[in-house]
Amino acid sequence: MKALEVKNLTVKIAGKVIIENVSFDVVEGEILGIVGPNGGGKTSLIRAILGFLDYTGEVRIFGFTPSEAKKKGLTGYLPQKSLYDPDFPVKVRDLVAFGMMKSWFGKLPSNWKEKVRSYLSMVNMEKWENYPFGKLSGGQQQRVSIARVLAGEPKIVFLDEPNTGIDVVAQEDFYQLLMKINKELGVTIVMVSHDIGVISSYIHKTACLNRVLHYHGEPVCITDPELLRRVYGSGADMILIHDENCENCGSVNVKGEERK
Numbered sequence: 059m060k061a062l063e064v065k066n067l068t069v070k071i072a073g074k075v076i077i078e079n080v081s082f083d084v085v086e087g088e089i090l091g092i093v094g095p096n097g098g099g100k101t102s103l104i105r106a107i108l109g110f111l112d113y114t115g116e117v118r119i120f121g122f123t124p125s126e127a128k129k130k131g132l133t134g135y136l137p138q139k140s141l142y143d144p145d146f147p148v149k150v151r152d153l154v155a156f157g158m159m160k161s162w163f164g165k166l167p168s169n170w171k172e173k174v175r176s177y178l179s180m181v182n183m184e185k186w187e188n189y190p191f192g193k194l195s196g197g198q199q200q201r202v203s204i205a206r207v208l209a210g211e212p213k214i215v216f217l218d219e220p221n222t223g224i225d226v227v228a229q230e231d232f233y234q235l236l237m238k239i240n241k242e243l244g245v246t247i248v249m250v251s252h253d254i255g256v257i258s259s260y261i262h263k264t265a266c267l268n269r270v271l272h273y274h275g276e277p278v279c280i281t282d283p284e285l286l287r288r289v290y291g292s293g294a295d296m297i298l299i300h301d302e303n304c305e306n307c308g309s310v311n312v313k314g315e316e317r318k
């Protein structure tokens with residue numbers, strides 16, 4: 059089953075083409091990592107897919123249009139910039155509960171406290187349920203925000219740079235969490251990241267976007283200097299997109315472990 063189909067998607071903002079003729083599919087259960095330079099259109103692509111930006115072309119989410127998919131609660135979205143004012147006094151528990159409501163006037167299920175606890179425990183934040191959200195660290199806020207997205211029980215989630223603010227040690231945990239969400243809850247994940255080397259070992263497919271889609275497929279080693287230059291411009295020689303078994307990457311894999 060296709061979770062997402064994007065066909066000939068073009069987005070123009072103020073007369074400027076931001077995304078041009080992009081087509082790709084995401085199969086249900088897949089994790090897609092979107093990479094590309096700053097200003098390449100990654101956030102705009104997600105916002106167009108979710109129906110927040112005008113576009114031409116076609117988008118189908120489990121066969122539905124963006125607005126139908128949203129109404130059915132199929133999609134979850136973690137934006138690049140937090141939606142919350144850090145000074146707004148909201149408890150962690152209430153913020154996650156908010157994720158369960160389909161609308162401002164929606165009702166919470168009677169077992170909402172248990173449900174909130176289960177989503178918070180999934181992201182290892184259950185001890186913080188009564189804590190003010192604004193007083194958490196950036197990485198903790200990010201985890202709670204993911205719990206809020208999960209509380210909506212989406213079938214596909216769009217995470218825009220979800221690892222921002224998470225320290226190097228916690229990154230590995232964070233990717234394990236994404237894999238758990240993918241495997242245990244069966245959620246399809248579309249994730250934007252700048253961490254191209256690292257994410258390659260956790261994702262099923264990569265999309266390289268810089269206005270046009272330069273590559274979509276297995277997270278293979280892209281050593282072709284031409285392709286890298288097309289995606290990232292000059293300075294691209296610093297970048298390699300590789301998987302764990304890449305033969306071009308020497309004797310250690312992307313995690314720095316010795317190859318067998």
Ligand SMILES: Nc1ncnc2c1ncn2[C@@H]1O[C@H](COP(=O)(O)OP(=O)(O)OP(=O)(O)O)[C@@H](O)[C@H]1O
Pocket residue numbers: 071072076094095096097098099100101102103138
């Ligand atoms: N509301 C807007 N008005 C005008 N231009 C915009 C608007 N939103 C995005 N753009 C432009 O569209 C282009 C793509 O922006 P976008 O935020 O999608 O890039 P990105 O790949 O997510 O970048 P980053 O890695 O920095 O997050 C940029 O040139 C940006 O200036």
Ligand SMILES: [Mg+2]
Pocket residue numbers: 100101102138218
């Ligand atoms: Mg962005």
